[in-house]
Amino acid sequence: MAFLAQLGALTDELVDAIVGIPESDQETRNIFREAVLRLLRNHTYLRTNQFEVEDRLKGLEERFRVIGRDALADAFHKRLEVLEPYHNKFTPDVFHFLLELADQPAQNTQLTALDALIEPEEIPPPKLTWKDIAREDGWIQERDIWLFNRYALDSSSDEEAAEIKSVASVESLTSVSSVDDRARRTALDHAFKPQGGELLQQVREALLWRHVPMANGVQQPVKTTISTLQLLREVLFMLSGLPTAIFDADCNPSLVCQLQGISLEASNALLNSFAGCGRKLAPLRAFSKRKAQSPLLQVFESSLQKAIGLLDAKLATIQGRYIAIEKDVVVSLVGILNEVKPILTPLYALSDIIRQLQEEKNTHAFRYLELLYDAAGMAQLQAHRDIYHLLGGIFLDCFQVYLKPIRLWMEEGRLLPGDRTFFVSESSTKLPLPQIWKGQFNLLRSPEGNLHAPRFLKPAIHRIFTAGKSIVVLKHMKRHAATSKYRATDEPKMDFATVCPDHLEFAPFSELFSAAFDAWIRSKHHTAAATLQELLYNSYGLSESLDMLEQVYLMSDGSKADALAWAVFRHLDNFSNSWKDRFTLTEIAQEAFSASIDSYRIFAEIDPRTVVHSAIAGRSSVRINIPAIRLGCRLNWPVQVVVTEEAIQGYQTIFTFLLQVRRAIHVLKYPVKSFHPRGSLAATGPMGRYYMLRTKLLWFCDAILTYLTTLVLAPNTAKLRADLGEAGDVDDMIKAHANFVNRIIHEACHGAKLQPIRDCMLDMFDLAIKVADVQKLEMARLEKEEHEITRLSVISSPYTSPVKAKAKYAAATPKPKSRNDEDNGWDIESQGLEWNIKQITKANEGKPHHILLKEFHGDFERHLRFVAGGLRGVARASKEQAAVKWDLLAEMLEVGIKD
Structure with a gap:
């Protein structure tokens, strides 16, 4: 059992490593696991010999x-x-x-190749000597720096502490320079000796602690005791970013200096405390001295310089307190640290942001805005008021620069050339006017798919993008007034005092900023969006265009739709090829809708991919030739911004389906004249079965048409008008119209899930054509038999002479159409009828008429059950909104199913 458990665990790891199936798909994981276990248990291969x-x-x-x-x-x-x-x-x-x-x-x-495996020997670095240091640092030209005071910590007298010794001469210092003596003069040579000599000597003696004393020449350093005032001066210089003798460039304290009067451990702790402050401020000062090219970084550097300037002013005030002494003061390093701490603490937060910026690679110019935004919100949550005010103020000051391209885009619809910080880009090619809204401008995204914009702006980016595009469209409409019309005079301010007032200090910073920025956007967005919507409705006839689309594609006017459909079907039934002539089809469509739509706005096309060139074969199925008919409406280009090409394709899909339904109804509603032999009754026998089947097919087609018109198209059309009226901008209008087209497509059973059900509906429509063709064939056969009986009865009559009988037969026989009849359709119709009779006879294998009607009736029952049951099952298994409509259609069709 232990082996099986181990094998199962190893198998799980193998499946996870190779297949990588998520844990949520446990069923698939189990299938792969069992397959691998079966192979491992039953394998017949041994280990390597x-x-x-x-x-x-x-x-x-x-x-x-x-x-x-x-x-x-x-x-x-x-x-x-x-x-x-x-x-x-x-x-x-x-x-x-x-x-x-x-x-x-x-x-x-x-x-x-084996030599590559040998590790190279490390070459020790050259030893550092005082001679090299003197040569590199230029000590050879400054002889006086080799003189220093030596203070021994264990000396018992002031005389020993003041003893001056010189360091061993360096070899290069003994050489005589050829430079003029003036180049080797020191500050002592230039001092005014009669009056300033003693003062200069006092200064030199006071600063002797700066020179590091050495024990035994250049061997070990010796601790130097300094006063609190001297350390205070060095600390203030270090915090101000100036070079000092105790702290190096990295703010590390010297180990040879000790504060007078305290222990070595306490002195080092105090030095390290100030050194830590300096190290935190060093990145801030270094970053503020950079010269960035981006305006965003320039304003950030300027804000940092202002913050550092406040610190320098505070440090200068402290220095002045000890230089120009007006009253007795106590020199306390701990007190100074507590005094500058309120200013240093916010700067530490800024320094952390700088450090994070420097650690990240390939950061965007607006990255520091995100860091400032997050840090300000966190400082507010942690009740760090000073940090919150400093970071929030710097963030909003820098954000003013980021607002400039946003303001230019929302007010004038223009982009700054070469701006890589803004999240809108323009296509390099000029697109047609209807595609300007969708394709001329795009939102920039990273390779990972993230939006190239600060995170805190993402909720408002859609409105910013839409407002700028609205201005661009208005310019192309020649309806864009002066820029000042869209530039609100009462634009809300975006400074810290306005965005974060004192009486709302407990409100989250993110909420305050979102509310202020939302008000700022509304001042720019509303005017342009409202103007564009008004122009779409009043000047470019958006409502009239939607009415035209409903009439042409959705067949909202039944009489006009019948006029169009019956004319097309007449050409199909006459086996005429003129139906696929786009000029003829355009004329038919314009004539059908001439009462309500201008003729020039409607045109027709034929899709050659779905055309069967044989007109005889094209009339036998709704799947052939009918989908090739494409109607088009000429819309104004601003209307095409809302009604996109994808939406027109959806309209065309519904139009084709409605035309297919009307084709089946037309075939059944206007059949060939029924011929009843003498003594036959239409209500009994094969004729009764035919009429019953015809009634059921008509009921099915009418049920589908009723469902489409009353439950799908009419409610969704009303909802579309309501959604367009509530839309805030053009993007909302486009979305509302796209949702409308998507809804009617799914509710009309044209989604991917309902493909088999839709195919079965088309089979029912084709069944109607088959029933009509079979009935036409039967009527032709009965009429031929009746004529033959009449001919024989006339000829065989004993009371009629042969000449009179021939005349009576000729009078009773219908006269065929002339070849010169209109459209010369006689030959085509005769040939088509003969071909159709042959094809029907061939397809039905010579089965009797009543047998075919019985089979067709069985097909109808089977198709009806499949459609109703399929709709019911899909409706129960689906969570889409259209499932309710599918369930209603299934309930409508279940009425015709026999128990």
Whole structure:
């Protein structure tokens, strides 16, 4: 059992590593797991034969020696011996794998490749000498720096502490320079000796602690005691970013200085505290001195310089307190640290932001805005009021610069050339006017799909993008007034005092900013969007265009739709090829809708991909030729911004389906004249079955048409008008119209899930054509029989002469149409009828009429049950809104199903 448990765990790891199926799909994971376990349990392969592997290795070494590569054989043997102590049970498998990968090792192996395995020896760096330091730092030109006071911590008298010694001379210092003596003068030479000599000597003695004393020449440093005032001066200089003697460039304190009067540990702790402050401020000062090219970074640097300036002013005030002494003051380093802490703490937060910016790679120029935004919100949550005010103020000051391209885009519809920080880009090619809204401008995204904009702006980016596009469209409409019309005079301010007032200090910073920025956008967005919507309705006839689309594609006017459909069907039934002439089809459509739509706005096309050139074959199915009919409406280009090409394709889909339904109804509603033989009754026999089947097919087609018109098209059309009236901008209008088209497509059973059900509906429409054709064939046969009976009865009558009988028969026989009849359709119709009779007879294999009607009735019942049951099942299994409509249609169709 332990082995099986281990095998199962290893199998799970193998499946996860190779297949990578998520844990949520547990069923698929179990299938793969069982398959792998079955293979592992039932495999018949043994492990690698270790003796065979050993023989192959020995043979390989012997082969090297046979062909004269002894050096390669020795190296191979040596490495096998080195590997011997590390053998385990998997070693033969590894050797076997390597042997299988080997490709002519005797010819392709080079011994020089082994040199790459040898680790190079580390070359020690050259030793540092005082001579090198003196040469590099220029000490050779400054002799006086070699003179310093030595203060021994264990000295018992002031005389020993004031003893001055010189360091051992460096070799280069003994050489005589050829430069003029003026170049080697010191500050002592230029001092005014009669009056300033003593003062200068006092200054020098006061600053002797800066020179690091050395014990025994240049050996070990000796601790130097300094006063609190001297350390205070160095600390203030270090915090101000100035060079000091105690702290180096990285703000690390010197180990040779000790504060007078306290222990060494306390002195070092105090020095390290101030050094930590300086190290935190160093990145801030270094970043503020950069010269960035981006305006966003320039304003950030300016804000940092202002914050650092406040610190420098505070430090200058402290220095002035100890220089121009007006009253007794106490020199306290701890007190100074507590005094500057309120200013240093917010700067530490800024320094953390700078450090994070420098650690991240390939950051955008607006990245620091996101960091400031997050840090300000966090400081507010942590009740750090000073940090919150500083970071919030800097964020909003920098955000003013980011608002400039947004303001230019929303007010004038223009983009700054070369601006890489804004999230809107313009296409390099000029697109047609109807595609300007969708394709001329785009939102920039990263390769990972993230929007190229600050995170805190994402909720408002859609409105910003829409407002700018509205201005662009208005310009192309020649309806864009002066820019000042769209520039609100009462634009809300975006400074810290306005966005974050004191009486709302407990409100989250993110909420305050969102509310302020939302008000700022409304001042820019509403005017342009409202103007564009008004122009679409009043000047470019959006409502009239939607009415035209409903009449043409959705057949909202039944009489006009019937006029169009019956004219097309008449050409199909007459086997005429003129229906696929786009000029004829355009004339038919314009004539059908001439009462309500201007003729020039309607045109027709034929899709050659779905056309069957045989008119005889095209009339036998609703799947042939009818989908090739494409009607088009000429819309104003601003209306085409809302009614996109994808939406027109959806309209065309509904139009084709409605035309197919009307085709089936037309075939059944206007059949060929029924011919009843003498003594036959239409209500009994085959004729009764035909009329019953015809009634059911008409009921089915009428049910589908009723469902489409009353439950799908009419409610959704009313909802579309309501959604368009509530839309805030053009994007909302486009979305509302796209949702409308998507709804009617799904509710009309044209979604991917209902493909089999829709095909079954088309089979029912084709069944109606078959029933009509079979009935036409039967009527032709009965009429022919009746004429033959009449002819025989007339001829065989004993009371009629042959001449009179022939005249009576000729009068009773219908006269065929002339070849010169209108459209010359007689030949086509005669040929088509004969071809249709042959095809029907061939397809039905000579079955009697009543047998065919019985089979058709069975097909109808089967198709009806499939459609109703399929709709009911899909409606129950689906969570879409259209499921309710599918369930209603299933309930309507279940009425015609027999128990």
